[in-house]
Amino acid sequence: MDNLLPRKSLFVYTICLLSLIPITKGDYPDFFDMECPDPTLGTTSTYAPNSTYKTNLDALFSTLSSHSNNSSNGFYNFTAGSPPDIAYGLFLCRGDISSAECQDCIVYATQNVVEWCPKSKRVTVWLEKCMLRYSNKYIFARQDRGYKGILHNVNNITDETHFNQVLGKVMDDIVNRSSSDDSGKKFATAQVNYSPLQTLYGLAQCTPDISNFDCNTCLRDCISTFPSCCDGKQGAIVRLPSCNVRYEIYPFYHASFGAALPPPTPVLRPPPPSTTTTSSHGNGGVSSQVIAAIVASIGVVVMLFIAGFCFLTKRAKQKYNSVEEDLDNVGDDILKVESLQYDLGTIEAATNNFSNDNKIGEGGFGPVYKGLLPDDQEVAVKRLSRTSGQGAQEFKNEMALVAKLQHRNLVRLLGFCLGREEKILIYEFVPNKSLDYLLFDPQEREKLDWSRRYNIIGGVARGMLYLHEDSRLRIIHRDLKASNILLDVDMNAKVSDFGMARIFGNDQTQGNTSRVAGTFGYMSPEYLMHGKFSAKSDVFSFGVLVLEIISGKRNNFYHSDDAANLLSYAWKLWREGMPLDLLDPTLEGSYARNEVTRCIHIALLCVQDDPDARPSMATIVLMLNSYSVTLSFPQQPRFLGHNGIGSNIVPELQSDQLIEWTVNEVSISEVEPR
DSSP: OTTEEESSOHHHHHHHHHHTTTSOTTSSOOEEEEEOOOGGGOTTSBOOTTSHHHHHHHHHHHHHHHHTTSOTTSEEEEEESOTTSOEEEEEEEOTTSOHHHHHHHHHHHHHHHHHHSTTBSOEEEEESSEEEEEESSOOTTSOOOSOOEEEEESSBOSSHHHHHHHHHHHHHHHHHHHTTOTTSSOEEEEEEEEETTEEEEEEEEEOTTSOHHHHHHHHHHHHTTHHHHOTTBSOEEEEETTEEEEEESSOOSOGGGOEEOOOOOOOOOOOOOOSOOOOSSSTTOOOHHHHHHHHHHHHHHHHHHHHHHHHHHHHHHHHTOOHHHHHHTHHHHHHHTGGGBOOHHHHHHHTTTTOGGGEEEEETTEEEEEEEOTTSOEEEEEEOOTTSSOOHHHHHHHHHHHHTOOOTTBOOEEEEEEETTEEEEEEEOOTTOBHHHHHTSTTGGGGOOHHHHHHHHHHHHHHHHIIIIISSSEEEOSOOOGGGEEEOTTOOEEEOOOTTOEEEOTTOOEEEOSSEEEOTTTSOHHHHHHOEEEHHHHHHHHHHHHHHHHHSSOTTOOOSSSOSSHHHHHHHHHHTTOGGGGSOGGGTTSSOHHHHHHHHHHHHHHTOSSGGGSOOHHHHHHHHHOTTSOOOOOOOOTTBOTTSOBOOOOOOOOTTOOOOOOTTTSOEEEEOOO
16 A cells, blocks of 8 residues: 555654564555544543553453454454443454454554554554554444544546546445445445456445444445545545445455446447458459448548537537526526426325425425325425515526536425416425424434434535535525425435525625525624625534534524623633533533534634635535644634624614514515615
């Protein structure tokens, strides 16, 4: 693995390499990465050389080493001692290696890990063929994503687009197979020829003690890191304590364990001309039939080239049309997707004529019903209120917009319906309702442990990044909030409700409106006060949402002498060095301290008054996925008074202006900014 470069723990990596110089290659496994907490964190994270914990750790190492040669699935865990000096430990060997190779790797790790990371009670070390992990905290049968080790190949891919398509296919295959592996290993590999001369190899593995759901979630979290760390690279590894994924363009595991996937569809090229010809008119001549065939072939190639050139030119012209044209042609877009239109009678039958028994929610523009289509597909039916602020054009905007969006963290539009003054959208049915339904209910919130909340935060961030930068058009949501985050059967987040979304041009960074529409508590100061909105307005809303997810409280929850809302309370705790006091009490004992603290830090960066000081969604995703990114110190949120007492800023309104709203619940409209 000489062509892999670590992206974190560089100091530890270098020290370890220097310590191994006297040993010949082959006498030890290749070293990759290690989580070694800073010993200056205090006595709670370190142990003395002659302590009881050290004795228990030695016993743990001895037991793990002795079982490394007879583990059927390359995994074993053990507990040595009792609290407060208890030592939990486990090992995981790569699923394709032999028992002897597994033993060599684990023995080597247990013999050297204390030298690599002395005195630490909590260590995870990754080698080429195995992982060793121990802690004074319980680490079994639970997904841990607190530390992420990232390495990538220094060489680049030439055809990046095609390579990424093939890579996505390989990753999806091995994630699905490893997370449902009946052999008990939770391990899968695959290989596919992505060019005539090159093969892509992939590997995915989880610790067998976590659930299939957690395995799938963990692996997809690893894969989501590829675009930010390793895009265009010939190889990469992303490792979490509970899982890891890797790909290379050379075989790095035993070939007998690789599952060959069907090769990509080949590009059809004209056959090369024959070097041997025959003549019907004499030796050495070329027949008229051959000449005719060559001419015909050349003609076909030329015609295909011209047709392809015209197609690409037309496609490029369409792709770079101005946003004004896109908006003006929204009505035409609906006609182009007639296959998505449903008959009103079908929707009425699916919802039992919009029965209250089928009603599952109330959005900013009308009620939402659960429906069952004739093919037994469950759907969510959004019936736009006739008295809502959304007219036909806004309905067309949402329909045409969402139909173009394809991302796993965005709710999927299945169709629409127009008839008898009804405006209806049909979405995929998301069984776990909206985030606010679970998050703000004292009983339901217990379903959201920290692992799921952290996954939701990451999912929302990835969905918003797609809207801001990765979709064909830059899209500003303008109403990101807990009630607009839906949760699927696996508790994955899906951003919904694009009724107030705006499309930006490629060079446009900010918009202005005299009609402020959104939700109090989530709107940024510049939008609420002056009608200015941008991607950074969505970032502000995201910051508020993250604080709500962490605390389990709405933004308007806190009312005291020194905190008027959640933002001011979070800032107060941060300034006093007690950010974890913000944490929902139901999460006590089940959270990762560094993840929570980092999320609070990111949220406070998002709610800064200056839009330019707020991070972009791309930076936020990187911050969530990589602890090597240093975070700046946040500025005090503007929603604090000068005396430190929290006070919400509201726009000044004329006496004849009316606002109908409920804090953090119903979207406001028709508000003229100053």
